[in-house]
Each structure stands twice: as C-alpha cells, then as structure tokens.
Amino acid sequence: MPNHKINPNQWITLYSDYLFNYTVSRVSDREMAQDLVSETFLAGLKSMKNFKGEASERTWLISILKRKIIDYYRKINSNKGKAEVRMSYNSDSETEGDWLEERVADPFDRTAEDNIENTELSAAIHNCLGKLPEKQANVFEMKTILNYETEAICNELNITASNLWVIIHRARTAMASCLEKNWF
C-alpha cells in the first residue's frame, strides 16, 4: 500500500541541503557536489512515475544520488584508464527508480556533519570568529560564510566599500593567526 506521495515542487527547499551535505562528504569538491545534486533532482523528475511510495521521497532521492556518485567515480576511473568498477544494477533508464526503493536507508550513512574533523573545524572557525570585535566578525561572516555581495553588505551596514575591505583585511589577519594557533 503506497503511503508516500511525491511532490517535486518542494524538493529543493526540503532536500537540497541534505543531499549536498551527503555528497560533499563523499566527493570533497563543492562544484562537483552541486552538479551531482542537480543531476539527482533532474533524474528524480524523469523517473517520478516509477516512485511507488514504499520509501520516503528523501530515501528515494538519496538512492538516486548514490548511483550518481558511483557513476562519477566510475567516470574518473575510466578517464584514467584504471580499474573498472562493475555493478550489477539495472541501467535501463525506463526502470530507473524501480529497484531504488528496495534499497532503503542504511543506518550507517555518513554525512559531513558526522565527520569529526569537519565538526571540529567549524567549531574552531566559530570560536575564532567569537574573538573578533563584533563589527569585524559580522562583516567577515556575511562576506565569507554567507557569501553576500559587497554592495549588499555596504547597504546593510551603511559603510563604504573601502571601509568594508579594511574591516575584511583586519578580520582575515586575525582569523588566520587565530586558526594557526588552534587548528594548523
């Protein structure tokens, strides 16, 4: 009895962070991870009709993603002319998504957040950020971590661009020496 419904309109909002986090801990390249997540959503759309509702949407998407990641490594391997990875998965695109639901979540799934080094690194960065004067910490966070445009930050905090770069410079110098003590 199918008890899960599929609704692609909410996919990006609900699952993009989760899928990205899952991917980035496996391929350790942000851009490649984004491409894989994007491909996963598109493949999900294509095989939507095969979704039987036996697993949750998220599990279903993760199983598509897993295969995308395998394909990615297989491709690098064949580019290098090295060992070939053979999988017995059905590669017929008509039935894509069918077998996926049989492979429900495995409890040993690893995400980047579980990765000890990564958690410690985030903690170290936030710890150092906490030691900066408030304004420097704010500007650094907006610019570096949240990736706001220079203009947006200037408008928001009512400062000029050259002001911003001076603050950024001080913050970066302080952050680098703080992390040097606590991380490297």
Added chain:
Amino acid sequence: MKRSILFISCEEAHHICDKTQYGEATIWERIKLSIRLSWCKITRAYTKKNNQLTELVKKSQTNLDNKEKEKLQKQFEQELANYKD
C-alpha cells in the same frame, strides 16, 4: 612620489589579495599582485595564509549557500516546467 603603474605597495598588494579571495580582483590587479609576489616575501607569506583561510572556511561549509541554492532552483524549475501539463 609618483604612483607607478606596475609596482604596488605592500598594503595595496594585501588589499588585492583579499579581493582575490572573493573573486573580486580585476585581471590588471592580479597581474600587479603577481609581480609583487615574485620578489616580496611578506606578500607571499600573507597570500599563503590568506589562501589557507579561504580553503578552511570552504571546507567547513557543508550546506549550500544562498547563491548556490538559487542556481540549483533555477536549473530545476526550467526542467520542472517540462513536466507540467
């Protein structure tokens, strides 16, 4: 003192280096920076640390930022339009 076209001060080099971390330095600025990097040890050390900091921050980010999410959303919506009646 007249400002030189090719040679920049240490402070200016650091400023360009900061901008480079966010992809906001022009090609001309980057050329000037690389000239200074070829002979100035202090600028080299600063650049190395600065690059390391950028790498570390990137490595610690395990979620998509706003820009990345917008890009994803756009790609997805284009495709989604094909699936609606």
